[in-house]
Amino acid sequence: MASKKIYLTGDRPTGRLHIGHYVGSLRRRVEIQNSGDFDKMFVFIADAQALTDNIDNPEKVRQNVIEVALDYLSVGLDPEKITIFIQSQVPELTELSFYFMDLVTVSRLQRNPTVKTEIAMRNFETSIPVGFFTYPISQAADITAFKATHIPVGEDQKPMIEQATEIVRKFNSIYGETLVEPDVVLPDNAACLRLPGTDGKAKMSKSLGNCIYLSDTAEELHKKVMSMYTDPLHINVADPGHVEGNCVFTYLDAFCKDSDFAEFWPDYSNLDELKDHYRRGGLGDVKCKKFLEKILNRELEPIRERRKQFEKDIPAVYEMLKKGCEEARAAAGATLEEVKRAMKINYFDDEALIREQSVKYSQQ
Ligand code: ATP
Numbered sequence: 613m614a615s616k617k618i619y620l621t622g623d624r625p626t627g628r629l630h631i632g633h634y635v636g637s638l639r640r641r642v643e644i645q646n647s648g649d650f651d652k653m654f655v656f657i658a659d660a661q662a663l664t665d666n667i668d669n670p671e672k673v674r675q676n677v678i679e680v681a682l683d684y685l686s687v688g689l690d691p692e693k694i695t696i697f698i699q700s701q702v703p704e705l706t707e708l709s710f711y712f713m714d715l716v717t718v719s720r721l722q723r724n725p726t727v728k729t730e731i732a733m734r735n736f737e738t739s740i741p742v743g744f745f746t747y748p749i750s751q752a753a754d755i756t757a758f759k760a761t762h763i764p765v766g767e768d769q770k771p772m773i774e775q776a777t778e779i780v781r782k783f784n785s786i787y788g789e790t791l792v793e794p795d796v797v798l799p800d801n802a803a804c805l806r807l808p809g810t811d812g813k814a815k816m817s818k819s820l821g822n823c824i825y826l827s828d829t830a831e832e833l834h835k836k837v838m839s840m841y842t843d844p845l846h847i848n849v850a851d852p853g854h855v856e857g858n859c860v861f862t863y864l865d866a867f868c869k870d871s872d873f874a875e876f877w878p879d880y881s882n883l884d885e886l887k888d889h890y891r892r893g894g895l896g897d898v899k900c901k902k903f904l905e906k907i908l909n910r911e912l913e914p915i916r917e918r919r920k921q922f923e924k925d926i927p928a929v930y931e932m933l934k935k936g937c938e939e940a941r942a943a944a945g946a947t948l949e950e951v952k953r954a955m956k957i958n959y960f961d962d963e964a965l966i967r968e969q970s971v972k973y974s975q976q
């Protein structure tokens with residue numbers, strides 16, 4: 613049953629997408645999409661999930677749906693090859709979540725490391741919305757509704773995929789083989805697992821306001837790179853510098869290719885040489901930042917250009933999303949039927965049940 617390769621990922625429409633999303637997941641999705649090495653790929657905008665911690669700000673979520681869709685198209689996701697949809701428009705996902713709720717305990721959710729971190733990050737303390745607390749369950753529904761086998765995400769999502777796997781096992785053990793276990797697909801490059809913010813904080817995140825957005829202009833990018841967190845001990849150019857925990861070098865790890873040196877900075881032939889010089893001392897932050905800026909522009913310029921093209925026809929983007937939602941409903945609906953049959957809640961299409969009951973009562 614699990615021999616097919618079905619990819620699925622999503623993003624919350626809580627802001628435009630940033631370079632953390634790009635290296636953590638988006639870049640990989642585009643590579644896979646273009647390699648053709650998959651049976652199906654679903655990418656969705658998780659608006660229902662975004663509402664779990666933005667319930668009083670629906671306009672923010674609504675406005676960002678189109679932003680995320682434009683970001684998808686601008687990085688090269690192609691609705692001709694994959695299905696792009698909006699989570700709330702596929703009610704089958706909500707229905708599936710409801711049944712999954714009985715397969716997970718409150719204490720298991722409390723132990724989920726991603727839930728813990730995200731609760732702390734949002735200062736919820738005791739006022740956690742139930743919907744937010746249970747979002748690993750809805751994520752399991754999103755994954756299993758499409759029988760997804762491969763989930764390309766950043767490291768922060770790993771515990772979510774583990775939780776989904778547990779739900780699948782529990783479901784299948786009670787109701788028989790129905791759902792498919794997913795596998796997480798993490799970036800190969802360690803710097804991309806969890807890209808830090810420009811302030812040096814552990815994760816670039818929309819909620820923390822420390823992002824370089826894919827749609828930032830060259831001017832915005834320039835400002836952000838120049839004010840980026842580096843090494844607080846590297847005060848004078850001559851001082852030895854640290855590359856660990858230094859955003860400029862982490863971003864170089866994530867984006868730099870050897871060919872960038874030939875093109876932009878022929879004094880060095882690769883990143884190791886540059887790092888060695890920085891560590892020894894005698895290499896200023898500004899020079900490194902200028903190099904990083906060129907590399908980021910090299911990567912982001914084609915994305916910005918494509919975005920401009922798609923921005924010219926917004927109705928077409930909504931039309932694309934609508935079509936994607938219809939495709940997604942068909943796929944999720946088929947799984948939901950199987951789930952209901954397995955759970956014995958398919959009363960009207962079970963002729964055997966009706967016959968059996970009539971026999972029982974006709975004999976009384
Ligand atoms: P929010 O703050 O609203 O949670 P976010 O910036 O964390 O937003 P999500 O929509 O939660 O973004 O994440 C979408 C995808 O991007 C997930 O696969 C996640 O693992 C990945 N991702 C998010 N931030 C990073 C990051 N800094 N580095 C690597 N991957 C990331």
Ligand code: MG
Pocket residue numbers: none
């Ligand atoms: Mg997040």
